[in-house]
Amino acid sequence: MQNPLLRVLVVESQVLIAVEIEYILTEQLGCDVTVTTLARYEDALCDGPYDVVLIDAAPSKTTNRARVEQIRAAGAAAVLLSSYEDFAEEDPSTAGLPKLEKPFDPADLVEIVREAASRRV
Structure with missing residues (x-):
């Protein structure tokens, strides 16, 4: 299923991961992907x-809470990417928010982006 109008911003500090995400989302979902740094x-x-x-x-x-609020205020759905072991612990401010642990399976990335886009308000 192609999503030519689905615009995705990837904010990732590791260049190779960012490029991999861009490739997967462009090739498998047809997304318009922009990659940037946290700065x-x-x-x-x-x-x-x-x-x-x-x-x-x-x-x-x-910090995560503030970033999620900024993203939501801009009208986008947020997905947190993490390689932290304790990341699975629930924070009430990010409960229910899609989270993807690195390293990730490409199919999981595609599914979480689809899910986030469908939940966007």
């Missing part, structure tokens, strides 16, 4: 609109 993600978010934002999770719940 520039606020500017990129303003350049939207985006349907889904995949963002590298911070070790701080407060």
